[in-house]
Amino acid sequence: MSAAWLAVSTPATTFARLEHDLHETRVPVDAALFACTHVVDGRGPRLVASLRMGRLQPEAIDELEAKCLEREFSAVMSAASLLREIGPREGCLWARTAIERARAGREGRAIRFRGQAALTGARSVAEILERSEIARVEGLGEPVESGSIVITHDYLRPVFVDGELVLYVTPLSSGRFQPFESAAPYRCCEAS
């Protein structure tokens, strides 16, 4: 099966900002089969998103190209008969690195994965494992059992650990758990 890959590099310095950039550039994250964020070493760490697509729509490619050029983002598209690089060269280098890593499937933080859409509300660990690509749920500070309930807040960002997609969760006082990564962490020392 031939897969199409897309990677986008932006000047974001946080994962939240990168996801915001993807949204603004209309990168088709929701249409991806699997999407990850990666930290690639450039001069200091650089953030790149990789997407495995069923196919790349020509219109989507043109739109992405226009948006990336406008924002000075870099993008690389790679499919059987296609290799396109858009935007600053250095960023394309990072994007290519991200695609290589994504192909290996051992590293990254997943923002789109199979079964994600179904894992809303409160779900048992067993259900999370059964319905999605997540291979393991690991409780920080407190072990989980298959019947443990995770309040997902409709926001799951599992990460690759030793080649497995792992969802870290932290304890709630109710005995349930919530994802380690919060969609909206505390905003420290920002103007308000």
Add this chain to the structure above:
Amino acid sequence: MQRHRDLTRRELIKRAGIAAVVVGSQGSVLSDRASAQQRRGELLWLAGDHHTHTQYSVDARYTVRQHAQQAKSRGIDWLVITDHGRGAHEKVSIDRTYADVVAARAAIPDLLTFQGLEWNIPGAEHGTVFLAPSAREAELLHYFEKNFDGVVVFGSRATANDPVLEAKARQGIAWLASKVQDGTARGALFLANHPARRGLDSPHEIRGWNDADPSVAIGMEGAPGHQAAGVARASGGPELARGFYDFTPQPDSFAGYPPESYRTFGGFDWMTAKVGGLWDALLAEGRRWWITANSDSHAVFLDTWIRGFGTGSYDDPSSPFYGRYGDPIDTGVPQPGNGDFWPGAYSRTVVGATARDYVAVIDAIRAGRMWVAHGGLIESLDLRVRAPRDGDGGGVTLGEDVAIERGDDVHLQLRIAPARTANANGDMPRLRRVDVIAGPVGAPSPDRDIMTAPGTAVVRSFDVEGRNGEITLNHVFRDVREPFYIRVRGTDGNAHAPGSIEPRLDPVPIDPWSDLWFYSNPIFVAVRR
């Protein structure tokens, strides 16, 4: 509190039997020998807080005077005002703060009010920087912020993993030290704040700061502020992670930190709470690296005050509220969602000072004569370690070291006064257990990112449940052959990690008064070769 043993200076000198005393302008400059003798005698145990924010911080609200009054009313003896470094703050806020600090000193003379800065450490987290008062303290802080603050100098790249930024941090520390050495400042300290919160303070950066100048870069918050951040929304709290520690690894984070390091344990930062973890790794290489506990007070839990005028204008040079907010406004109604306590209401850093003055407090912090507690768990702590053959019956105390002959016994005596009065929540906390923690001291690893000390462990636990009045605990380390260090911690025993006596990763929500710990700084034992 032991600070009630408020001896006059003359009594102190008389007890210590000091013949020649050199008195500086603040009256604390004793000869080395004299101060060593005095340490063995009575110390003034002064409670303080080195991390508070005012209307001159972009995300805070209170006046300097409010903090000073609140702190004083809660038995705080010394207080450091630490507003965030930022462009507008550097331009206009330092001098305004200074005027307010000088006024607070005059209005509340028995509170030692320092002006400091919450430094955006280039390439890392935040830290407290402060100086002993002098005619030039504001000028020195201003220079420091302008030249070394990560946000002021590097903007949005402030926390980047970049050797240039890491070098800038060390240069800032060395510059502070140079100002002490040339006599411009009578003392300067830097302590890393909420060090594990975002994984930004890598082990090698911490070692680098300490090495840049070990008389200035001397420690970190063992427990962060914002201890009410985990209180349930139904009770008026933010219901986020305790300490607002709800972050996950980011690109600027040190990749070696495990995910659990981003959360607190019994209210304490992972670097401190994990036995055999990063703090112990630093102590195990003989570093004098100390811990504190502070309020980080920005907005107090169930407080009725709201921020004054100027929201949205802090960074606008054309606004009359550039670099500040108007004085806060009392609504008379408790405001939901605040995660902090007033200085002294929950977290206390208690230092053993040789006098009640600014330089003596800085000296005590630098020396590591400090213990910290949450929720008024204990009133006083006196840890003494002695080697009987040494002929020193009094022993040494926190932050100090004692040298023994190989094979000697080492005697530890810990005297604790449990809480005798209700804490700020109206509870009478009960101390249930005290742990003695010890670990070997050896040569530092060439790997500057080492963050474990496998030889460090709890060597003895004392069940003190139901004991009233002063508690005296003794422990003997027999036939000691290698250098080591000793520290103690204690707890109300309400919450532990599953199946262990270690502190628990704090769940959400959490009532901070329901899980209390104290920690001491270490004592080092050297073995003569």
